[in-house]
Amino acid sequence: xxxxxxxxxxxxxxxxxxxxxxxxxxxxxxxxxxxxxxxxxxxxxxxxxxxxxxxxxxxxxxxxxxxxxxxxxxxxxxxxxxxxxxxxxxxxxxxxxxxxxxxxxxxxxxxxxxxxxxxxxxxxxxxxxxxxxxxxxxxxxxxxxxxxxxxxxxxxxxxxxxxxxxxxxxxxxxxxxxxxxxxxxxxxxxxxxxxxxxxxxxxxxxxxxxxxxxxxxxxxxxxxxxxxxxxxxxxxxxxxxxxxxxxxxxxxxxxxxxx
Amino acid sequence: xxxxxxxxxxxxxxxxxxxxxxxxxxxxxxxxxxxxxxxxxxxxxxxxxxxxxxxxxxxxxxxxxxxxxxxxxxxxxxxxxxxxxxxxxxxxxxxxxxxxxxxxxxxxxxxxxxxxxxxxxxxxxxxxxxxxxxxxxxxxxxxxxxxxxxxxxxxxxxxxxxxxxxxxxxxxxxxxxxxxxxxxxxxxxxxxxxxxxxxxxxxxxxxxxxxxxxxxxxxxxxxxxxxxxxxxxxxxxxxxxxxxxxxxxxxxxxxxxxxxxxxxxxx
Numbered sequence: 001x002x003x004x005x006x007x008x009x010x011x012x013x014x015x016x017x018x019x020x021x022x023x024x025x026x027x028x029x030x031x032x033x034x035x036x037x038x039x040x041x042x043x044x045x046x047x048x049x050x051x052x053x054x055x056x057x058x059x060x061x062x063x064x065x066x067x068x069x070x071x072x073x074x075x076x077x078x079x080x081x082x083x084x085x086x087x088x089x090x091x092x093x094x095x096x097x098x099x100x101x102x103x104x105x106x107x108x109x110x111x112x113x114x115x116x117x118x119x120x121x122x123x124x125x126x127x128x129x130x131x132x133x134x135x136x137x138x139x140x141x142x143x144x145x146x147x148x149x150x151x152x153x154x155x156x157x158x159x160x161x162x163x164x165x166x167x168x169x170x171x172x173x174x175x176x177x178x179x180x181x182x183x184x185x186x187x188x189x190x191x192x193x194x195x196x197x198x199x200x201x202x203x204x205x206x207x208x209x210x211x212x213x214x215x216x217x218x219x220x221x222x223x224x225x226x227x228x229x230x231x232x233x234x235x236x237x238x239x240x241x242x243x244x245x246x247x248x249x250x251x252x253x254x255x256x257x258x259x
Numbered sequence: 260x261x262x263x264x265x266x267x268x269x270x271x272x273x274x275x276x277x278x279x280x281x282x283x284x285x286x287x288x289x290x291x292x293x294x295x296x297x298x299x300x301x302x303x304x305x306x307x308x309x310x311x312x313x314x315x316x317x318x319x320x321x322x323x324x325x326x327x328x329x330x331x332x333x334x335x336x337x338x339x340x341x342x343x344x345x346x347x348x349x350x351x352x353x354x355x356x357x358x359x360x361x362x363x364x365x366x367x368x369x370x371x372x373x374x375x376x377x378x379x380x381x382x383x384x385x386x387x388x389x390x391x392x393x394x395x396x397x398x399x400x401x402x403x404x405x406x407x408x409x410x411x412x413x414x415x416x417x418x419x420x421x422x423x424x425x426x427x428x429x430x431x432x433x434x435x436x437x438x439x440x441x442x443x444x445x446x447x448x449x450x451x452x453x454x455x456x457x458x459x460x461x462x463x464x465x466x467x468x469x470x471x472x473x474x475x476x477x478x479x480x481x482x483x484x485x486x487x488x489x490x491x492x493x494x495x496x497x498x499x500x501x502x503x504x505x506x507x508x509x510x511x512x513x514x515x516x517x518x519x520x521x522x523x524x525x526x
Binding site for chain 2: 054055056073074075076078079080082084085086088089090099100102103104132133134145148149152154158
């Protein structure tokens with residue numbers, strides 16, 4: 001008797017009309033508390049596959065199974081962090097995080113405030129509670145979205161190029177932070193990106209996609225090579241450099257095949 | 260090369276260049292003052308007969324007389340009531356219908372061609388028809404104002420709702436909101452600033468149509484006052500009436516803008 005996998009893509013295909021996004025049945029299992037990066041060229045279908053986990057897109061065939069139960073639509077167990085429009089501009093930072101618990105009846109108002117404070121602290125925004133999102137930096141806005149999703153009690157964070165609009169320095173800083181937050185809060189994360197270094201730095205496991213229709217080109221256990229702890233120094237190591245180069249070549253050859 | 264040595268005027272005419280706040284206010288004030296001076300000078304220097312263009316002090320005096328003796332404020336109040344009555348009716352109908360149109364493609368597809376057709380009908384052209392249908396009572400005025408605003412506003416509301424980013428809905432769903440809750444507590448809130456802006460613009464149109472309605476079919480209101488004064492060649496009264504409309508419009512617009520700034524500080 002094999003144990004039920006935590007999260008499973010079971011024979012998924014997806015067509016938008018006649019356009020194949022995932023043509024051949026797509027299979028993948030993801031372990032609990034794993035940080036998985038979906039890496040591939042723009043438009044390869046990685047975002048669509050991630051959105052299916054959120055219940056925001058439905059597969060044409062096959063199913064997403066969460067602990068064996070098929071995902072039929074969005075709910076609080078799987079939260080999204082988008083690249084833009086990630087926080088509500090009319091709410092303050094604290095209200096944004098509180099909004100994550102708006103539809104939770106199991107918490108008392110005092111507990112909600114306590115949780116909001118805890119997660120604001122976790123993402124380093126303790127002093128920015130009363131600020132509106134337009135008064136803080138783009139990086140802080142992404143922290144707000146992360147805190148909101150964690151406060152909601154999501155087990156799986158679905159992140160769609162969340163740092164794509166940030167400048168290089170801020171991006172590095174947030175990557176370190178996200179890795180730390182994931183270690184402290186022990187969530188499963190699916191992180192969609194087309195940035196090789198970002199994927200290698202952040203993830204325990206990198207899934208490399210071919211151009212559309214999506215096929216898994218490689219499935220790389222990063223933690224086995226780099227270890228679980230990451231900091232700014234990780235980027236300077238030879239192993240990091242080797243992984244980066246290997247994956248870049250993989251993406252290039254995949255691209256060459258198509259064109 | 261430097262612009263410093265150029266003539267003074269050149270400083271104000273830098274293509275797409277900056278301009279200080281003081282200069283901007285001065286430019287606006289001076290143009291307005293020049294217009295008033297020209298208005299004053301034209302009858303004063305005999306370019307135009309005062310019968311056609313009374314001087315500013317005469318108009319102000321006439322305005323005061325009309326307020327004191329002729330109950331101008333009552334007429335203004337009646338016009339305001341008509342405008343707000345029809346405006347609120349339009350809003351109450353247009354907001355939910357507009358939201359439905361953009362939320363359900365079937366509602367949008369069903370209503371849009373009809374609304375598009377009606378909204379291109381010029382309101383004045385429908386005055387005769389509305390008098391045949393409703394007589395010359397209040398119903399005619401409300402109907403005309405509603406006709407001129409509802410069909411415009413409903414499409415603006417639908418467009419505002421359509422522009423709410425899909426991300427906001429999806430965030431709400433993944434936080435446990437049902438579609439209705441996502442609509443009321445997220446999407447409606449997201450569209451509110453542009454909705455209020457559109458309401459402000461629509462209210463302005465109401466003032467155009469109420470005057471038309473009151474000129475054609477009324478025995479009270481500012482449009483009626485202006486039209487009656489015209490009959491007796493009381494140009495001063497006509498102008499005073501027009502200015503009252505202008506002031507009410509300006510005051511309402513500024514009130515809306517102020518409320519907008521106050522309510523949407525986060526923008």
